[in-house]
Amino acid sequence: MVAAISTTSFRPGPTSQSIIICVIRAVGSGYLNALKNASFDEVAKAYESIPMMYKSIKRLNGDPNPLRKLVDDYVSSVSTYLALTQAALTLRHPDDLDKEKTACIEPVNQRQSHLIAMQEELATVKGKHKAAIEKVVQLEEALRIACEEEQKLRSDVDTKSTLVTTIE
Numbered sequence: 398m399v400a401a402i403s404t405t406s407f408r409p410g411p412t413s414q415s416i417i418i419c420v421i422r423a424v425g426s427g428y429l430n431a432l433k434n435a436s437f438d439e440v441a442k443a444y445e446s447i448p449m450m451y452k453s454i455k456r457l458n459g460d461p462n463p464l465r466k467l468v469d470d471y472v473s474s475v476s477t478y479l480a481l482t483q484a485a486l487t488l489r490h491p492d493d494l495d496k497e498k499t500a501c502i503e504p505v506n507q508r509q510s511h512l513i514a515m516q517e518e519l520a521t522v523k524g525k526h527k528a529a530i531e532k533v534v535q536l537e538e539a540l541r542i543a544c545e546e547e548q549k550l551r552s553d554v555d556t557k558s559t560l561v562t563t564i565e
Contacts, residue, residue: 417457417459
């Protein structure tokens with residue numbers, strides 16, 4: 398009598414357990430290789446299907462944690478790389494920064510030169526204004542003296558005119 402294979406029950410033995418472990422390793426390795434062969438932009442999308450893979454491994458009485466660590470480390474590295482690449486795109490080359498700095502400094506230097514010229518002009522105008530005020534003060538003093546002299550002379554003229562009229 399030949400033993401018939403039963404399709405209704407499976408009794409794992411030592412050989413079947415090693416086959417299951419090999420299957421789990423092959424599935425994990427295949428998934429990891431698929432992730433590594435995917436473009437970096439596709440890794441996040443491929444990573445979305447991994448929970449299903451972990452459940453399958455658990456159903457086969459396997460431990461998904463070693464695969465989870467490898468996958469998480471790889472996906473984290475890819476995410477970091479993508480973030481750094483994106484950040485690098487926003488950085489500017491030092492030569493560009495020097496050009497921008499020069500472009501910014503040049504108008505500031507022009508305005509500073511203009512300011513210095515305006516300050517010098519203001520100082521000159523203030524000096525002229527002070528000299529004009531001093532001249533006005535001198536002229537006012539001279540006018541006051543001339544007015545006093547004119548009054549004195551008018552008084553003298555009046556007095557002498559009166560004297561001449563009385564003598565005549």
